[in-house]
Amino acid sequence: MGLAGVLEALGYGPFFEAQLRAEERGTLRPGRAVADRGRRLVVRFEEGESLVTIPGRFRASGETLPVVGDFVLAPPGEEPQIARVLARRTRLLRGAAGRRDEEQVLAANVDLVFLAHAVDAGVKGRRLERTLAAVHASGAAPVILVTKVDLLDLPEDREAVLDEARAAAGASPVIPVSAVTGEGVPEIRALLAAGRTGVFLGLSGAGKSTLVNALLRAEVQATEEVRWWDARGRHRTTGRSLFVLEGGGAVIDGPGIRELKLWDGGGLDAAFDDLSQVAAGCRFGDCRHLDEPGCAVRVAIEEGRLDEDRVEGFRKLDGEQRAREARRGGPGARVAKQREKALSRAIRKLRERDDEH
Secondary structure (H helix, E strand, O other): OOOOHHHOOOOOOHHHOOOOOHHOOOOOEEEEEEEEOOOEEEEOOOOEEEEEEEEEHHHHHHOOOOOOOOEEEEOOOOOEEEEEEEEOOOOEEEEEEOOOOEEEEEOOOEEEEEEEEEEOOOOOOHHHHHHHHHHHOOEEEEEEEEEOHOOOHHHHHHHHHHHHHHHHHOOOOEEOOOOOOOOOHHHHHHHHHOOEEEEEOOOOOOOOOHHHHHHHOOOOOOOOOOOOOOOOOOOOOOOOOEEEEEOOOEEEEEHHHOOOOOOOOOHHHHHHHHHHHHHHOOOOOOOOOOOOOOHHHHHHHHHOOOOOHHHHHHHHHHHHHHHHHHHHOHHHHHHHHHHHHHHHHHHHHHHHHHHHH
């Protein structure tokens, strides 16, 4: 495959080409950031890879800071400076670690997010739902990988773990995977066709780097044995990197993520698609599924069509997002507060009318 073909296989196409200004076409070249080097990035251009510098003005002026997966423009030459970051198709976000209410971009222009959950650490349904909501909000499609299934000897144990993942997955696919036996690797590779990029997320020890090695058929990422006492591994991958697959497509791998805060609530309905379909029958559009009259979700729980723990997980995430919106202020927070007041008034009136009868 030629280098120009590689850049195209990495996802560069009309969406990004259309963003180039006339004066930039003759002086700047597009490329994709494939590795993080602190204040510098390794960028893949048509003619090969080059180390580029992120100008200090990007931070000072509040310009978009490039991350692995971004398409950038830079002039020719040895270790050039990035001139501009092209607008992203998708961006995977999380809230910054700690108490800061700031967004952090983990990867850009990703089509698929592979959520790795190892059977030795257990599939945590509520954690998975939270991550799915964040992925849906990014614009990418989630795929759940239940890794290390070779550790399960009994078929009933295997099905129990997979059923637990499917219960939290909603409409997202669940793939059993073993880097030891090769199970699931062809299915992952088939999803990563030319022009598509996937990123692996999951706690340390989930087997992400081992899977990247299996996909690339080469030892490109360092791996380490998992600690026996808590099924966790130590970070061996020190920075995010993008790897080109044979035949096209790419994968991004990086350090295990221990804390993934939901930043944008726009993916909640997609992550809880089963609940959303039922909630469409609620009397109030902003029903919280607690004790509101005409709540279709409460009826579905009583009839066994919805799991109450899953509904409680949704309520918790929805409440966190409402609180976050309120802290940020602005028109969205005012609208949310007005809706909350209107809903409370409507519930009060209905209860008063019911008491009269």
